[in-house]
Amino acid sequence: MDDLTQPAGSQGTEFVDADLRGARFVRADLSGVVMRSVQVGGADIDAPWLLEGDDSLLVNGVDVVPFVDAELNRRFPGRAERRxxxxxxxxxxxxxxxxxxxxxxxxxxxxxxxxxxxxxxxxxxxxxxxxxxxxxxxxxxxxxxxxxxxxxxxxxxxxxxxxxxxxxxxxxxxxxxxxxxxxxxxxxxxxxxxxxxxxxxxxxxxxxxxxxxxxxxxxxxxxxxxxxxxxxxxxxxxxxxxxxxxxxx
Structure with missing residues:
Protein backbone atom coordinates (compact mmCIF):
# COMPACT_ATOMS: atom_id res chain seq x y z
CA MET A 1 0.00 0.00 0.00
CA ASP A 2 1.32 3.46 -0.90
CA ASP A 3 2.29 5.76 1.97
CA LEU A 4 0.67 9.11 1.17
CA THR A 5 1.03 12.19 3.35
CA GLN A 6 -1.60 14.83 2.68
CA PRO A 7 -0.73 18.53 3.08
CA ALA A 8 -2.09 20.41 6.06
CA GLY A 9 -4.50 22.32 3.84
CA SER A 10 -6.51 19.26 2.77
CA GLN A 11 -9.38 19.99 5.17
CA GLY A 12 -12.75 19.96 3.47
CA THR A 13 -11.61 17.72 0.62
CA GLU A 14 -14.53 15.91 -0.99
CA PHE A 15 -14.18 12.34 -2.21
CA VAL A 16 -16.86 11.30 -4.70
CA ASP A 17 -16.88 7.79 -6.18
CA ALA A 18 -13.43 7.34 -4.65
CA ASP A 19 -11.99 3.89 -3.99
CA LEU A 20 -10.34 4.09 -0.55
CA ARG A 21 -10.30 0.35 0.13
CA GLY A 22 -7.35 -0.58 2.32
CA ALA A 23 -6.51 3.07 3.06
CA ARG A 24 -4.88 3.69 6.43
CA PHE A 25 -5.23 6.95 8.37
CA VAL A 26 -2.68 7.39 11.17
CA ARG A 27 -2.75 10.38 13.57
CA ALA A 28 -5.33 11.97 11.26
CA ASP A 29 -8.01 14.44 12.34
CA LEU A 30 -11.28 13.12 10.92
CA SER A 31 -13.59 15.04 13.28
CA GLY A 32 -16.74 16.21 11.56
CA VAL A 33 -16.18 13.97 8.54
CA VAL A 34 -19.45 13.14 6.76
CA MET A 35 -19.80 9.87 4.87
CA ARG A 36 -22.88 9.06 2.82
CA SER A 37 -23.80 5.88 0.92
CA VAL A 38 -20.46 4.33 1.85
CA GLN A 39 -19.31 0.73 2.17
CA VAL A 40 -17.64 0.33 5.57
CA GLY A 41 -17.63 -3.45 6.05
CA GLY A 42 -14.44 -4.46 7.85
CA ALA A 43 -13.54 -0.86 8.70
CA ASP A 44 -11.47 -0.55 11.89
CA ILE A 45 -11.63 2.72 13.86
CA ASP A 46 -9.56 3.42 16.95
CA ALA A 47 -10.34 6.81 18.52
CA PRO A 48 -9.62 6.68 22.26
CA TRP A 49 -10.28 10.39 22.88
CA LEU A 50 -13.80 10.15 21.51
CA LEU A 51 -14.94 8.37 24.66
CA GLU A 52 -13.60 11.14 26.89
CA GLY A 53 -15.27 14.09 25.16
CA ASP A 54 -18.75 15.29 24.34
CA ASP A 55 -18.52 14.31 20.70
CA SER A 56 -20.70 11.70 19.08
CA LEU A 57 -20.06 9.07 16.42
CA LEU A 58 -23.14 8.49 14.34
CA VAL A 59 -23.62 5.29 12.36
CA ASN A 60 -26.87 5.34 10.40
CA GLY A 61 -28.11 8.07 12.72
CA VAL A 62 -27.28 6.18 15.93
CA ASP A 63 -24.69 7.54 18.38
CA VAL A 64 -22.56 4.45 19.01
CA VAL A 65 -20.21 6.01 21.59
CA PRO A 66 -22.21 4.86 24.66
CA PHE A 67 -22.39 1.32 23.27
CA VAL A 68 -18.64 1.22 22.62
CA ASP A 69 -17.92 2.51 26.12
CA ALA A 70 -20.23 -0.05 27.73
CA GLU A 71 -18.71 -2.89 25.71
CA LEU A 72 -15.16 -1.89 26.66
CA ASN A 73 -16.21 -1.80 30.32
CA ARG A 74 -17.62 -5.31 29.92
CA ARG A 75 -14.43 -6.59 28.30
CA PHE A 76 -12.16 -4.96 30.85
CA PRO A 77 -13.55 -5.28 34.38
CA GLY A 78 -12.56 -2.25 36.45
CA ARG A 79 -12.28 0.12 33.51
CA ALA A 80 -15.56 1.83 34.41
CA GLU A 81 -13.97 2.99 37.68
CA ARG A 82 -11.33 5.07 35.91
CA ARG A 83 -13.34 8.27 36.52
Whole structure:
Protein backbone atom coordinates (compact mmCIF):
# COMPACT_ATOMS: atom_id res chain seq x y z
CA MET A 1 0.00 0.00 0.00
CA ASP A 2 1.32 3.46 -0.90
CA ASP A 3 2.29 5.76 1.97
CA LEU A 4 0.67 9.11 1.17
CA THR A 5 1.03 12.19 3.35
CA GLN A 6 -1.60 14.83 2.68
CA PRO A 7 -0.73 18.53 3.08
CA ALA A 8 -2.09 20.41 6.06
CA GLY A 9 -4.50 22.32 3.84
CA SER A 10 -6.51 19.26 2.77
CA GLN A 11 -9.38 19.99 5.17
CA GLY A 12 -12.75 19.96 3.47
CA THR A 13 -11.61 17.72 0.62
CA GLU A 14 -14.53 15.91 -0.99
CA PHE A 15 -14.18 12.34 -2.21
CA VAL A 16 -16.86 11.30 -4.70
CA ASP A 17 -16.88 7.79 -6.18
CA ALA A 18 -13.43 7.34 -4.65
CA ASP A 19 -11.99 3.89 -3.99
CA LEU A 20 -10.34 4.09 -0.55
CA ARG A 21 -10.30 0.35 0.13
CA GLY A 22 -7.35 -0.58 2.32
CA ALA A 23 -6.51 3.07 3.06
CA ARG A 24 -4.88 3.69 6.43
CA PHE A 25 -5.23 6.95 8.37
CA VAL A 26 -2.68 7.39 11.17
CA ARG A 27 -2.75 10.38 13.57
CA ALA A 28 -5.33 11.97 11.26
CA ASP A 29 -8.01 14.44 12.34
CA LEU A 30 -11.28 13.12 10.92
CA SER A 31 -13.59 15.04 13.28
CA GLY A 32 -16.74 16.21 11.56
CA VAL A 33 -16.18 13.97 8.54
CA VAL A 34 -19.45 13.14 6.76
CA MET A 35 -19.80 9.87 4.87
CA ARG A 36 -22.88 9.06 2.82
CA SER A 37 -23.80 5.88 0.92
CA VAL A 38 -20.46 4.33 1.85
CA GLN A 39 -19.31 0.73 2.17
CA VAL A 40 -17.64 0.33 5.57
CA GLY A 41 -17.63 -3.45 6.05
CA GLY A 42 -14.44 -4.46 7.85
CA ALA A 43 -13.54 -0.86 8.70
CA ASP A 44 -11.47 -0.55 11.89
CA ILE A 45 -11.63 2.72 13.86
CA ASP A 46 -9.56 3.42 16.95
CA ALA A 47 -10.34 6.81 18.52
CA PRO A 48 -9.62 6.68 22.26
CA TRP A 49 -10.28 10.39 22.88
CA LEU A 50 -13.80 10.15 21.51
CA LEU A 51 -14.94 8.37 24.66
CA GLU A 52 -13.60 11.14 26.89
CA GLY A 53 -15.27 14.09 25.16
CA ASP A 54 -18.75 15.29 24.34
CA ASP A 55 -18.52 14.31 20.70
CA SER A 56 -20.70 11.70 19.08
CA LEU A 57 -20.06 9.07 16.42
CA LEU A 58 -23.14 8.49 14.34
CA VAL A 59 -23.62 5.29 12.36
CA ASN A 60 -26.87 5.34 10.40
CA GLY A 61 -28.11 8.07 12.72
CA VAL A 62 -27.28 6.18 15.93
CA ASP A 63 -24.69 7.54 18.38
CA VAL A 64 -22.56 4.45 19.01
CA VAL A 65 -20.21 6.01 21.59
CA PRO A 66 -22.21 4.86 24.66
CA PHE A 67 -22.39 1.32 23.27
CA VAL A 68 -18.64 1.22 22.62
CA ASP A 69 -17.92 2.51 26.12
CA ALA A 70 -20.23 -0.05 27.73
CA GLU A 71 -18.71 -2.89 25.71
CA LEU A 72 -15.16 -1.89 26.66
CA ASN A 73 -16.21 -1.80 30.32
CA ARG A 74 -17.62 -5.31 29.92
CA ARG A 75 -14.43 -6.59 28.30
CA PHE A 76 -12.16 -4.96 30.85
CA PRO A 77 -13.55 -5.28 34.38
CA GLY A 78 -12.56 -2.25 36.45
CA ARG A 79 -12.28 0.12 33.51
CA ALA A 80 -15.56 1.83 34.41
CA GLU A 81 -13.97 2.99 37.68
CA ARG A 82 -11.33 5.07 35.91
CA ARG A 83 -13.34 8.27 36.52
CA UNK A 84 -13.59 7.76 40.30
CA UNK A 85 -13.50 11.12 42.08
CA UNK A 86 -12.90 10.31 45.75
CA UNK A 87 -9.95 8.64 47.53
CA UNK A 88 -11.68 5.32 48.17
CA UNK A 89 -12.92 5.13 44.58
CA UNK A 90 -9.46 5.90 43.23
CA UNK A 91 -7.90 3.21 45.39
CA UNK A 92 -10.42 0.67 44.09
CA UNK A 93 -9.84 1.87 40.52
CA UNK A 94 -6.07 1.46 40.79
CA UNK A 95 -6.39 -1.98 42.40
CA UNK A 96 -8.62 -3.11 39.51
CA UNK A 97 -6.12 -1.78 37.01
CA UNK A 98 -3.25 -3.62 38.69
CA UNK A 99 -5.23 -6.86 38.52
CA UNK A 100 -5.85 -6.35 34.82
CA UNK A 101 -2.18 -5.73 34.07
CA UNK A 102 -1.09 -8.66 36.25
CA UNK A 103 -3.12 -11.01 34.09
CA UNK A 104 -1.83 -9.49 30.85
CA UNK A 105 1.78 -9.58 32.00
CA UNK A 106 1.32 -13.24 32.86
CA UNK A 107 -0.16 -13.89 29.44
CA UNK A 108 2.78 -12.21 27.69
CA UNK A 109 5.25 -14.18 29.81
CA UNK A 110 3.63 -17.46 28.74
CA UNK A 111 3.93 -16.65 25.02
CA UNK A 112 6.95 -17.56 22.87
CA UNK A 113 10.27 -15.82 23.53
CA UNK A 114 10.51 -12.47 21.81
CA UNK A 115 6.77 -11.80 21.82
CA UNK A 116 7.19 -8.69 23.96
CA UNK A 117 9.35 -7.10 21.24
CA UNK A 118 6.97 -7.79 18.34
CA UNK A 119 5.37 -4.75 16.71
CA UNK A 120 1.91 -5.24 15.19
CA UNK A 121 1.08 -2.94 12.27
CA UNK A 122 3.82 -0.51 13.23
CA UNK A 123 2.50 0.02 16.76
CA UNK A 124 4.61 -0.08 19.91
CA UNK A 125 5.65 -3.51 21.07
CA UNK A 126 4.52 -4.79 24.47
CA UNK A 127 7.85 -3.77 26.02
CA UNK A 128 7.67 -0.31 24.44
CA UNK A 129 4.15 0.13 25.78
CA UNK A 130 5.41 -0.50 29.30
CA UNK A 131 8.21 2.01 28.74
CA UNK A 132 5.66 4.57 27.59
CA UNK A 133 3.64 4.02 30.77
CA UNK A 134 6.78 4.61 32.84
CA UNK A 135 7.05 7.96 31.08
CA UNK A 136 3.35 8.72 31.64
CA UNK A 137 3.72 8.10 35.37
CA UNK A 138 6.80 10.28 35.52
CA UNK A 139 5.01 13.11 33.71
CA UNK A 140 1.68 13.10 35.53
CA UNK A 141 2.68 11.91 39.01
CA UNK A 142 6.32 12.83 39.49
CA UNK A 143 6.34 16.10 37.52
CA UNK A 144 2.76 17.41 37.67
CA UNK A 145 1.75 16.29 41.16
CA UNK A 146 4.99 15.83 43.08
CA UNK A 147 6.88 18.64 41.36
CA UNK A 148 10.03 16.64 40.63
CA UNK A 149 12.16 18.86 38.39
CA UNK A 150 13.81 15.99 36.50
CA UNK A 151 11.13 13.29 36.74
CA UNK A 152 12.14 10.85 34.01
CA UNK A 153 13.69 7.44 34.45
CA UNK A 154 16.08 6.74 31.53
CA UNK A 155 13.94 3.79 30.40
CA UNK A 156 10.98 6.07 29.84
CA UNK A 157 12.85 9.27 29.00
CA UNK A 158 11.20 10.85 25.92
CA UNK A 159 13.38 12.34 23.23
CA UNK A 160 13.16 15.92 22.01
CA UNK A 161 10.57 15.06 19.35
CA UNK A 162 8.03 13.50 21.70
CA UNK A 163 5.99 16.63 22.31
CA UNK A 164 5.43 17.12 18.57
CA UNK A 165 4.95 13.46 17.69
CA UNK A 166 3.86 11.45 20.70
CA UNK A 167 3.22 8.31 18.66
CA UNK A 168 6.64 8.14 16.99
CA UNK A 169 8.34 4.80 17.52
CA UNK A 170 11.60 6.59 18.43
CA UNK A 171 10.21 8.59 21.34
CA UNK A 172 12.67 7.04 23.80
CA UNK A 173 15.92 8.88 24.36
CA UNK A 174 17.80 5.77 25.51
CA UNK A 175 18.59 2.54 23.69
CA UNK A 176 16.83 -0.78 24.14
CA UNK A 177 16.94 -2.04 27.73
CA UNK A 178 16.29 -5.66 28.58
CA UNK A 179 12.71 -6.67 29.23
CA UNK A 180 13.61 -7.54 32.83
CA UNK A 181 14.83 -3.98 33.32
CA UNK A 182 11.63 -2.62 31.86
CA UNK A 183 9.54 -4.82 34.17
CA UNK A 184 11.53 -3.69 37.21
CA UNK A 185 11.12 0.02 36.52
CA UNK A 186 7.50 -0.42 35.52
CA UNK A 187 6.78 -2.19 38.84
CA UNK A 188 8.45 0.67 40.72
CA UNK A 189 6.23 3.23 38.98
CA UNK A 190 3.08 1.21 39.62
CA UNK A 191 4.05 1.10 43.28
CA UNK A 192 4.56 4.88 43.34
CA UNK A 193 1.02 5.51 42.11
CA UNK A 194 -0.39 2.95 44.54
CA UNK A 195 1.43 4.57 47.46
CA UNK A 196 0.33 8.07 46.51
CA UNK A 197 -3.33 7.11 46.10
CA UNK A 198 -3.23 5.21 49.39
CA UNK A 199 -2.64 8.45 51.28
CA UNK A 200 -4.37 11.04 49.10
CA UNK A 201 -7.04 13.24 50.69
CA UNK A 202 -10.12 14.96 49.31
CA UNK A 203 -8.42 18.33 49.79
CA UNK A 204 -5.32 17.21 47.92
CA UNK A 205 -7.39 15.95 44.99
CA UNK A 206 -8.64 19.51 44.49
CA UNK A 207 -5.16 21.07 44.58
CA UNK A 208 -4.39 22.99 41.40
CA UNK A 209 -1.39 21.81 39.38
CA UNK A 210 0.25 22.97 36.16
CA UNK A 211 -0.27 20.88 33.07
CA UNK A 212 3.17 19.28 32.51
CA UNK A 213 3.06 19.82 28.73
CA UNK A 214 1.30 23.20 28.77
CA UNK A 215 1.85 24.98 32.13
CA UNK A 216 -0.54 27.78 31.20
CA UNK A 217 -3.45 25.34 31.52
CA UNK A 218 -4.40 24.36 35.08
CA UNK A 219 -4.99 20.81 36.21
CA UNK A 220 -5.89 19.34 39.57
CA UNK A 221 -4.41 16.37 41.35
CA UNK A 222 -7.60 14.50 40.45
CA UNK A 223 -7.39 15.33 36.74
CA UNK A 224 -3.73 14.22 36.70
CA UNK A 225 -4.70 10.89 38.27
CA UNK A 226 -7.52 10.53 35.76
CA UNK A 227 -5.00 11.03 32.96
CA UNK A 228 -2.81 8.28 34.42
CA UNK A 229 -5.79 5.94 34.65
CA UNK A 230 -6.84 6.78 31.09
CA UNK A 231 -3.32 6.17 29.77
CA UNK A 232 -3.16 2.86 31.63
CA UNK A 233 -6.49 1.51 30.39
CA UNK A 234 -6.04 2.62 26.78
CA UNK A 235 -2.56 1.13 26.51
CA UNK A 236 -3.74 -2.02 28.25
CA UNK A 237 -6.39 -2.30 25.56
CA UNK A 238 -3.77 -1.83 22.84
CA UNK A 239 -1.55 -4.45 24.46
CA UNK A 240 -4.36 -7.02 24.64
CA UNK A 241 -5.36 -6.24 21.05
CA UNK A 242 -1.83 -6.84 19.80
CA UNK A 243 -1.30 -10.00 21.85
CA UNK A 244 -4.52 -11.32 20.31
CA UNK A 245 -3.15 -10.49 16.84
CA UNK A 246 0.16 -12.20 17.57
CA UNK A 247 -1.60 -15.32 18.83
CA UNK A 248 -3.85 -15.27 15.78
CA UNK A 249 -0.84 -15.52 13.51
Missing amino acids: ASDPDGLRAAWAALERAWEGTLGRAAAMPAGTVDVSVDGEWSFAQTLRHLVMATDVWLRRAILGVEQPFHPIGQPNAEYETDGNDMSVFATGTPSYDEVLMVRAERVGMVRAFIAGVTVEELATVRANPWAPEYPETTLSCLHTILQEEWEHHRYAVRDLDAIEGK
